[in-house]
Amino acid sequence: MAKVLMKGNEAIGEAAIRAGCLNYFAYPITPQSEVAEYLVKRMPEVGGVFLQGESEVAVGYMIFGAAGAGERVMTTSSSPGISLMSEAISYIAAAQVPAVFVNIVRGGPGLGGILPSQGDYFQATKGGGHGDYRLLVLAPDGVQEAVEMTMKAFDLAEKYRGPVMIMGDGMIGQMMEPVEFPEDLKSEPSNKDDWASNGMSTRKSKKRNLVRSLFLDPKELNENNLALKAKYEQMKREEVLFEGYNTDSDYKVLITSYGTMSRVCKTAIDMMKEQGIEIGLLRPKTLFPFPEDAVFSAATKQSCKNVISIEMSMGQMVEDVERVVKGQREVHFYGECGGDIPTPEKIIEVIKELL
Amino acid sequence: MGKTFSTPEVMSDNKTHYCPGCTHGIIHRLVAEAIDELGIRERTVGIAPVGCAVLAYNYFDCDFQEAAHGRAPAMATGIKRVRPDLIVFTYQGDGDLASIGMGEIIHAANRGEKFTAIFVNNAIYGMTGGQMAPTTMPGQRATTAPMGRDTASTGMPIRMANLLGELVTPGYVTRQAVLKPQQVNKAKKAIKKAFEYQVEGKCFSFVEVISTCPTNWGLTPLDSLKWAEDNLLPYYELGDYKVPE
Numbered sequence: 319m320a321k322v323l324m325k326g327n328e329a330i331g332e333a334a335i336r337a338g339c340l341n342y343f344a345y346p347i348t349p350q351s352e353v354a355e356y357l358v359k360r361m362p363e364v365g366g367v368f369l370q371g372e373s374e375v376a377v378g379y380m381i382f383g384a385a386g387a388g389e390r391v392m393t394t395s396s397s398p399g400i401s402l403m404s405e406a407i408s409y410i411a412a413a414q415v416p417a418v419f420v421n422i423v424r425g426g427p428g429l430g431g432i433l434p435s436q437g438d439y440f441q442a443t444k445g446g447g448h449g450d451y452r453l454l455v456l457a458p459d460g461v462q463e464a465v466e467m468t469m470k471a472f473d474l475a476e477k478y479r480g481p482v483m484i485m486g487d488g489m490i491g492q493m494m495e496p497v498e499f500p501e502d503l504k505s506e507p508s509n510k511d512d513w514a515s516n517g518m519s520t521r522k523s524k525k526r527n528l529v530r531s532l533f534l535d536p537k538e539l540n541e542n543n544l545a546l547k548a549k550y551e552q553m554k555r556e557e558v559l560f561e562g563y564n565t566d567s568d569y570k571v572l573i574t575s576y577g578t579m580s581r582v583c584k585t586a587i588d589m590m591k592e593q594g595i596e597i598g599l600l601r602p603k604t605l606f607p608f609p610e611d612a613v614f615s616a617a618t619k620q621s622c623k624n625v626i627s628i629e630m631s632m633g634q635m636v637e638d639v640e641r642v643v644k645g646q647r648e649v650h651f652y653g654e655c656g657g658d659i660p661t662p663e664k665i666i667e668v669i670k671e672l673l
Numbered sequence: 674m675g676k677t678f679s680t681p682e683v684m685s686d687n688k689t690h691y692c693p694g695c696t697h698g699i700i701h702r703l704v705a706e707a708i709d710e711l712g713i714r715e716r717t718v719g720i721a722p723v724g725c726a727v728l729a730y731n732y733f734d735c736d737f738q739e740a741a742h743g744r745a746p747a748m749a750t751g752i753k754r755v756r757p758d759l760i761v762f763t764y765q766g767d768g769d770l771a772s773i774g775m776g777e778i779i780h781a782a783n784r785g786e787k788f789t790a791i792f793v794n795n796a797i798y799g800m801t802g803g804q805m806a807p808t809t810m811p812g813q814r815a816t817t818a819p820m821g822r823d824t825a826s827t828g829m830p831i832r833m834a835n836l837l838g839e840l841v842t843p844g845y846v847t848r849q850a851v852l853k854p855q856q857v858n859k860a861k862k863a864i865k866k867a868f869e870y871q872v873e874g875k876c877f878s879f880v881e882v883i884s885t886c887p888t889n890w891g892l893t894p895l896d897s898l899k900w901a902e903d904n905l906l907p908y909y910e911l912g913d914y915k916v917p918e
Contacts, residue, residue: 341755367754372780376747379740379777383751386738387718391755409741515736515752517759519715528730530721530739 321496326461326486327352329497330394330420331360333468336499339390339418340366343380345373345399348432349488350422353394374399378406385415386529388514390472394420396488397438398429400446407481408447411546412531414513416475419453420468420484422491425657433657434488434578439634442485443606450543452550454482454557455605457576461495463603469500474557478549479513485605487630489578489659550607559603560612563587568621569598571672572647574613574639575628576602578659583628586665597669598622605635610642617643624672626650630659681705683714685734694887694894697725699851700793700860701732704764707865708735711872717760718752720745722774724766725799743774746781749788760871761788767808768798771831775807778837778879785842785877789867792833795884796905803889807831810904815889830908834881838914844876846915850883850906852898859911876917883909 533539627636730737745763849860867878
């Protein structure tokens, strides 16, 4: 298929349809409302469902209900909205049903701003909602990857029967880039007879299915949490994604950065290469599971003296970097989070201080 | 002579955890009879609330989802929108539906979502131990209103059926009670009608059922029925508040 020029938000909507997700519930919030404006037109063309809910709280449970009924379903929102949906995300994780959430992150805390940010890293990877659960978080660095990851998210949600998040930012949602859509998937959950509450008549066993997160018996609750933990451990083994950039060189400094920020870092690395300075980049594509081994090996390469995490936040992923580098190298941080994205020149200035 | 009375097929054999004298058992049975009579068990999905009926799925033998507090109408919306062929009902108490879930029920009703909401109103929080609800009567004692509900600081009880009846969107909204056999029979008809409207794909349907809570009211089951009759029914008038064309 030929490349088309598309805005990130619209491309994410199209990607969901190409992945066979014909159910979309959402509440408007900047900077991602174009997903809803796109899908309200597209869903009727493919016989899909579009509904604007009354709040992100309600949308979270519309997603839960639809997912519990065994249908592919997605919502998109931005930071404050994701805070409200986090209640439902916790329930969805506990009840083990597949659902896809897209967070086009804007600046926070509070109302913050409407410009790009990566300030929701903690929320996405460390919790957000209550209880012992994890979100599988994919972080695209542009429109093409947003499409690919959105499509992949449905398979992952079904493989692990739980919530999966695409964590983009306002830049990825708003910018236009040439994008190519992969082949349609059009598949749907194959194992749903075992768990979906979609009417007993639909399954051979004729046994009822129960979608729930309440386990009053401590042993039962412990078992459910162990089942969840086993899935998260499997994700750590099987789903880690990352990219190394200029990591074959004898770099003196390793940058860790993801999403939009990593693309600016790449530009800075190219500019420094022209000046004869080698800098490496390790870009996590999955924020959870975090590429622990990859970051550790890249950081502890003999030539590498310093590590710096560059983020559009006040320093969030850097805590994971510090955790996995285990004190073997000094880990620094640079970030801005008002909505301005650090320029390549600024990054070069910061890096040069470490050389 | 053949069998004239038996447990509905959709009711499980489990003993309920409800307190002696609680009317949840009666209302469960009415819902079960309606499901059986309409032959919809195999395509029905119930939504359990948070509150005394949180374990409702233990007493119904059909597919069930369990919601967070107040969110059952949003979950029902999600299911019904993606699978309109399923029959979906929520079963919610007054803390769940009229307090924390007010937003979800109003908007589901106003969108005309084609599911059935069974709203059990006993004017108090049961599961958490007798706290004041939006439906608690003026002067009625609750653990968070030990001197009785003070309407000057907490407002007057919310009449959900009246409120939803005011919406312009067509729907079926009725208030029933289960304090006397005659009322139980009427409530049965209303619940069945609510499901029938859904089966026909006609409209949102809402049945408020005035119920009792002997444990948290501090009354015997019999005194509870009398108290409800004397105190709740004059304020929560029974009858239809909206009927589809």
